[in-house]
Amino acid sequence: MAKPLELIKVEDITTCESTAQMITKARQDGVELFFDRANSMKACPIGEQAACCKHCAMGPCRMNVNSPYDRVGVCGATVDTIVARNFGRMVAAGTAAHTDHGMAMLELFRDVIQGKTKEYSIKDPIKLVEIAESLEIATEGRELKDVAMDLYHELELTYTQVDGEIPMMKRVPRQTLEHWRAAGVVPRGAMREIMEMMHRTAMGVDQDYENITKQISRTALADGWGGSMVSTDISDILFGTPSPVEVEVDMGVLQKDKVNIIIHGHEPNLLESIVVSAADPVLVDAAKAAGASGINLVGMCCSGLEAMSRHGLPHAGNFSSTEAVLVTGAVDCMTVDIQCIKQGLKKVADFYETPFITTNYRAKIEGAIHIHLEENDPRSCTDEIVIKAITRFKNRKKPVQIPQITAKGVHGFSYEYINYMLGGSFRGSYKPLNDNIINGRIRGVAGIVGCTNPRSKQDYSHVELVKELIKNDVLVLQTGCSQMALAKAGLTGPGAAALAGPGLAEVCETVGMPPVLGLGSCVDNSRILIAAAEMVKVGGLGDCIADLPAVGCAPEWMSEKAIAIGQYFVASGVYVVFGHTFPMTKGTRFEKHLFEDLENLGFGKWGFASDPKEMARLLIAHIDKKRAALGIDKSRERVLTDMADRRSLDATA
Incomplete structure (x- = not known):
């Protein structure tokens, strides 16, 4: 009989105390969560380094990761061709996810304009006009509906166009765009780029890793400056552009005496509609008749971030906590739409007798209740959904254990x-940001984004990395699951400025902002691109995005979407470091191409580190290199976080 696999100690799995409590309870209840599945399912060492090709039936062909050039595939493909193809297909898949999301939002926008969908409306007409004008659509003296329809047709080209340049290229800094044109990486249309990427990586097509990389960049740019940007802009137009709001996070936001409904996924329209349902007096009365004091709507993952930003709804946690939250027994319904939905949620939900509901035709799960969201x-x-949650509350049988942590x-x-x-209402500008980077109060800007991964200690790298960065005067922008890791650690409030370096702290205290700015869901990385473009436009920090003292990092990434995001930032000119692992065979020419050569060709470049302090060192060194190139460098002492800083963080949390 095989020896039972020893479980990992809970303290080695997560830094999130709420999740730790629920892992312990799940083990006591005999319920397996994905942390323990990751322990029992060891990663394939060949696949982990992208050295396996299964694109035809002559294989799969496994390359030797220790001596990558000692063999070739059956067709003769070298390790560089194989790894480049695998990397390109990850970018294609990630781009397809964001692009399909964006197209769904654009179709909803069209139906709202045409009056086919009356449940939603244009909430931010000012942004609609601003986006139209940025795309050179006439607005003065015209009806809003006519401008909106022209905007729809223009943005539709992002997907359907087969030649030319996608519309959002008009928002790219001039020298960055000219560089893309010279390099042949300007996206024509998302559908064409994804299709060509898949074709060129098929057996017997493109077998030059440098040429494959060009299409990788063009496909990724169709995501960042196309599908993702369209999704963010249309979501803002339809549901309102977010503005800062104080929000409570972590599993303690669940309330034992209320009907708790978790919304998990990525498309904001599900949450926008359920916000209305949960506030309906008839349904609220039904909840009270069932013995509840009310209905408690709680977000998780990225759609939760959308609702948190627009409505101030509480948020229970990131991707790694989506199973664990069900273990509380307090969740009366979990509803999901698309992306980052674990199939294992169904089994955990069944054990705790929680209705588990899918709502999108693109993302059904075997055995789950499906209630289609008809827009x-x-x-x-x-x-x-609300009625099913009320029924479950009324018939709760499992004991409720909610971590009292927020x-x-x-x-x-x-x-x-x-x-x-x-800059204020009448002189709004990024000039104060640029000025404070130039004078050295702010060393640079870092986008710390991405997923959590059960093969990493949950939240640890995100939190430790960001503490290092802000202590060294680096302003941090956040999206996705990373944002929730920092929120739970108390780093998204103004009090966190006490942990920042003196220059960044001074700026934060003057403006009244935290040193970590949460921008929303993972698709909202496009906000960072627009901010970077504006920094170039304002002046003083170079002529293209590649000149900026700006970096990116995904410390615990797990999704193909993250690879697409990383590549569109690299193609835009940014140094991007990934943590945990990287789909690459070490010591290959393709690795050198991504990690060194792209920068020499005028793009950004990739980096990798497994330790958060090493990530911080790489990112800060790159920021300093860019400052030196701009002539705004000055000597600084790099400070590392000590125990006193950690105690201070605990006090601010």
Whole structure:
């Protein structure tokens, strides 16, 4: 008989105390969570380094990761061709996810304009006009509906165009765009780029890793400056552009005496509709008749970030906690739409007798209840969800154990609000940001984004990395699951400025902002691109995005979407460091191409580190290199976090 696998100690799995409590309870209840599945399912060492090709039936062909050039595939493909193809297909898949999301939002926008969908409306007409004008659509003296329809047709080209340049190229800094044109990486249309990427990585097509990389960049740029940017802009137009709001996070936001409904996924329209359903007096009365004091709507993962930013709804946790939150027994319904939804949620939900509901035709799960969200009549879906949750509350049988842990922080920053925050209503500008980078108060800017991964200690790298960065006067922008890791650690409130270096702390205290600015869901990384473009436009920090003292990092990434995001930042000119692992065979020419050669060709470059302090060292060194190139460098003493700083963090949390 095989020896039972020894479970990992809970303290080695997560830094999130709420999740730790629920892992312990799940083990006592005999319920397996994905942390323990990750322990029992060891990663394939060949696949982990992208050295396996399974693109035809002559293989799969496994390369030797220790001596990558000692063999080739059956067709003769070298390790560089194989790794480049695998990397390109990850970018294609990630781009497809964001692009499909964006296209769904654009179709909803069209139906709202045409009056086919009456449950949603244009909440931010000012942003609609600003986006239209940025794309050179005439607005003066025209009806808003006509401008909106022209904007729809222009943005539709992001997906359907087969030649030319996608519309958002008009928002790219001139020298960056000219560099892309010279390099042949300007995206024509997302559908064409994804299709060509998949074709060129098929057996017997493109077998030059440098040529494959060009299409990788073009595909990724169709995501960042295309599908993702369209999704963010349309979401803002339809549901309102976020502005800062104080929000409570962590599992303590669940309430034993209320009907708790968790919304998990990525498309904001599900949450926008259920917000209305949960506030309906008839349904609230039904909840009270069942013995509840009310209905408690709580977000998780990225759609939770959207609702948190726009409505101030509480947020229970990031991707790694989505199973653990069900272990509380307090969740009366979990509803999901698309992306980052674990199939294992169904089994955990069943054990705790929690209705588990899918709502999107693109993302059904075997055995789950499916209630389709029809955008022309969303309440027929969301009202039923609330009713099922009320029924479960009334018939609760499992004991309820809610971790009494919460943290408060400020979320909902956007490009527009940062512009206002720095300059005010009548002189909004990124000039104060640029000026404070030039004078050295702010060393640089870092986008710390991405997922959590059960093969990393949950939240640890995100938190430790950001503490290092802000202590060294680096302003941090956050999206996705990383944002929740920092929120739970108390780093998203103004009090966190006490942990920043003297220059950044001075700016934060003057403006009244935290040193970590939460921008929203993972698709909202496009906000960072627009902010970077504005920094170039304002002047003083170079002529293209590659000149900026700006970096990016995904410490615990797990999704193909993260690879696409990383590549569109690299192609835009940014140094991007990934943690935990990287889909690359070490010592290959393709690795050197991504990690060194791209920068020499005028792009950004990739980096990798497994330790958060090493990530910080790499990122800060790159910022300092860019400062030196701009002639704004000055000597600084790099400070590392000590025990006193950790105690201070605990006090601010």
